[in-house]
Amino acid sequence: MKRYRWTRLEPEPTLVLALSEAINVSSPIAAALLNRGISSFEEARRFFRPSLDEIPSPFLFNDMKRAVARLSKAIAGGEKIMVYGDYDVDGTTGTAMLSLFLRELGADVCHYINDRFTEGYGLSTSGIAWAFEQKVSLIVTVDCGIRAIDEVQVCAAQGIDVIVCDHHEAGELPAACAILDPKVEGSGYPFRELCGCGVALKFIQAMVEARGESPAAWRKYLDFVAVATAADMVSLQGENRAYLREGLELMRRSPRVSFQAMAANMKVNLADFSMMNITYGIAPRINAAGRMESAGAAMQWMLASDEPEARVHAAELEALNGRRREIDAEITLRAETMVAGHCASHCSSIVLYDEAWHLGVLGIVASKLLDKYFLPTVVMGRMNGLIKGSVRSVDQLNIYDVLHECRDHLEQFGGHHQAAGLTLRPENLEAFRRRFDEVCRELLPVEERQKSLLIDAELALDEITPKFLKVLEQFSPFGFANREPLFVVTACRLAGKPKLLRERHVKFTVRGERGSSFEVIAFDRPDLFTDLESCGTAANLHLVCIPERNQWNGREYVQLRLKDLAVDLVD
Structure with missing residues (x-):
């Protein structure tokens, strides 16, 4: 009957009593707060009432003044500006948000989103070539660019400056005009856990403040940041908590036409909109565009200027998401039949491959298998002679570290603590499968392979x-x-x-x-x-x-x- 390990968290009873009395709540509530690192009246106030008035200044980014100066110069001089984003929810919402902001300032702006299948992640050769054809002189990246060392050099050789807005970990940094990434050592910004769209918002906030405008000029974009923050699985602490709460309230109170059209398709009342509606409603529909075809449909929906246009593109996303559900259901069924045979040889992980599997839904399938079997999971398909796949991990295991230990068998990999992507050659598949399982066995003890409930x-x-x-x-x-x-x-x-x-x-x-x-x-x-x-x-x-x-x-x-x-x- 009991399915999970029960882990009872036991904060110090005297602290529970003190916090309970300080903020006038019951002991179970006080214990739950202490388990989240909240031990005083002031910390509880900030947790329960996160305020935009208390978020850090965007100018704490060491490169923010340089970024603002370069973008302001481009706008004033009528330069062609490109917003270059990733194809997921975080990248597309940030790209749409920054594009709309620049349009309002009268900038000459275009956007570019990579094709997931032909270009992959990050600045691509074809994207840079298109920027050169369009006579772009400034690229602002969103949710990508921090590892684009060679690509930024190519841009510089063609007279294109690059401002990087990213939130991924970095090693060697590109020679960009400015880098806005809270995870870069010495960035100056005190909160590391912004999503890519959140970093782009800080850039907008800095531009608004530099122009002496009202905070309302940047706060009206919090709906985009709420969607990205919920979808990208970033920490829901600190200022992210304020962005998500205020963004949801904005969607309920004054929804833009794109969200109205989407809510109608979802049969959801926007007045009652919640994070669940983002996670299981809006986010999958945005992602469906890039997974099934290209992210263009999602961008057109977010940039729609009136209700009829928004409804047309929302319907396109609805259809794409329907196709996505059918395909991922088929692949999940097939994958589950393969698990038993795989686990007979590799008992510490799940690594599945079928050359016919649609690359766009592999992350969803991997997540479903992870939920069911609670083992680090890799699901892969094939494209252009290479094996490509998605990786998902349990909380206790940093999957990026695992892939780093397998790097000799991989052509490319990247990602976060619990989610990543990889590329390898077919001849390296079995060696990768063995090494991945070995590392998982070393780092994930048997007793931690049952999901734990923290009580x-x-x-x-x-x-x-x-x-x-x-x-x-x-x-x-x-x-x-x-x-x-x-x-x-x-x-x-x-x-x-x-x-x-x-x-x-x-x-x-x-x-x-x-x-x-x-x-x-x-x-x-x-x-x-x-x-x-x-x-x-x-x-x-x-x-x-x-x-x-x-x-x-x-x-x-x-x-x-x-x-x-x-x-x-x-x-």
Whole structure:
């Protein structure tokens, strides 16, 4: 019945009591805050009420003054400016945002997004050639460029300056006109975890401040930054938390025509828009463009100037996303049939390859396999004689470090802590597969290959009050570095019979020692149904869950969203 490892976080009781009294919250809430590094009234205030007035100045970037001066000169002189972005959500939203801003300033601006399949990631030869043909004299990159050492030299030889707006790790730096990347050593900027679109926003903010304009002139782009921040799995702490919260509020209050059209296709009311609607709604539709064809459709949608145009391009993205879902479902089914045979020889990782697989959906398939098997996963296809693929990893393992250990078998690789991409020659596949599994075996102990649930505190059912829920809701938005709080409820029993919904979900009611009762929903846990039926109402249940408000058929009620369950059976 119990599927996961339960890891109970236990902050110092005296600190829990002190914080509980300082901010007037219950002990479980105080424990959850301490588990997130929040130990004082002021830290709690910044967490619950992130303010744009408290974010760092963009001019803390050492190169920001140089970047502002060069861009201002280009605008004033009527130079042709190119915004050069990556093809994912982060790159396309940042490219659209910066393009719209420059248009408003009267700049002569164009944009370029690489083709995922023919050009790959980063500044490409064809992109630079097109910039030269268009008589571009300044390129501003978004979500790429920090490793483009040779490409920036080529640009310089052709009289093109480059300003890099990126957020990836770097080694040797390109000889760019200015580099804005918080992960570059000595960048000067105190917050490392901006996404690429977020870095572009800091550039816009600096331009606005240099021109003496109102903060409203840059804050109106926070909807783009919210989408990119949610989609790119960056840390939801610090200023990212402020951007996401304010950006969501902007989308609810004053949505641009592109988001209105997309929300209509998603059948979502923008007034209730949430991070989940970005993560599982908008982001996959934007990515579908680059995955299935080119990112051009996503760019046209984001740059649409009126509702009819926005609706046309939103419909295109909807169709592309439908095709993407069909293809990734087919590949996932095939991949799952291959896992057993693969794991017979390689038990510390999953590395699958089929030359017919569509490269655009491999990251999605890898994520699904990771969720199911909780092993570092590589899924690969073939293009132009080379094997290309996507890599996904568990939290405990930095997949970039693993690939670095496998570099002798790879032509190219890059990425983040939990997600990466790679290219290798077919003749190196088996050697890579062996080495990848060896490194994963060394760095990921067997005991860590079961997903762990981090439990913030024990919670009694009668502690779930309206005030508790109101404070708990303010922990959102959730994501990387700000997980949903989890609580364990121990003193409760089954009340009545469980129900199996759509052969997938289980719903039941529990009652506590003092009479409090709540409905419980366990999504995608059909295995619990027969166990609950057999244990009856006498057994004591231990629930790892998230209390939340829910609405259904016009009724609002509190439910416990179950993550895992254990039972003390009664003889």
